[in-house]
Amino acid sequence: MSGARLEIIERNCKGCSICVEFCPKNVLEMDVFLVTAPRPEDCIKCMQCELLCPDFAIKVHDE
């Protein structure tokens, strides 16, 4: 079991970077005002990003 599919709902993301800062595995990165997930294979599915995103803009799917 490794990695996850990180769904980013670009329409909702406001670029606050909370998810990037609170991800314990450095999976996420800001591309100026939009979050990206360049390292999904490192994701441990702790759900912090999804729980803390105020904008319903990131979802962690089993893959």
Added chain:
Amino acid sequence: MAYDYEKSIRPGKLPHIWCPGCGHGIVMKGLIRAMDTCGLDRKNTAIVSGIGCASRLPGYLDACTLHTAHGRAAAFATGVKMAKPEMTVICCGGDGDGTAIGGNHFIHACRRNIDMTYVLMNNFIYGMTGGQFSPCTPTGAKASTTPYGNPDPIFDISKLAIGAGATFVARTTAAHPREIDKLIVQGIQHKGMSIIEVLDDCPTTYGRRNKFRSVVDMMKHLKANAVPIKAAAKMTAEQLQGKFLTGVLFHDTEKPEYCAQYAEVIKKAQGA
């Protein structure tokens, strides 16, 4: 894995109006999870708010929602609960709405111990109107109306609720998302007035004036200074300086609930 929030949100309502990083969105997610955990029937659930950024919350949710006058959430909610005691009633609102203009309604709803759950988002400021100080703005903090620092002492909302007579009082922060729904669930299950105070962030009108360079700084501050009530018992007053207690702060199952008391009045008046 991924949580289905969308089924609880009115179609076409996202993105919401809150600023980037505003904690109200985190609280809304917690409330949705709590309502799901309690298995609430949306046709039998009233979510009531006053005015403010926090008070915009019910408008997003697929339930029976009421967006009322500033500070009057508890009053309207009391009316709903009295007319339809079988409904689950939830209030949502901010520190300004609930403790400044609505302070009177807030304390009297607590005093009556009417069966409802009040989720109070305390972001220490009047966010919506441009950052005027509220009764919860920390002493010394800057607001648009306290450019030299706030001289006022604060209301501790949870202590106020306990003192006024609420029977379930709990506190957490926007940086503790799992505790938000856990406490709201307990509040909904409790029969009586439940206050869930969520310490929240307003990066736009509070954070930027008060040396939080970003919303992440504010979230880290909330995370770092929250002390669970059990841990606090082992700490000295000095160690607790500047910290806030979290978890269930008060729970009383003895005090009679208001609708039940009122049902007795109705019986008597009808000569039963």
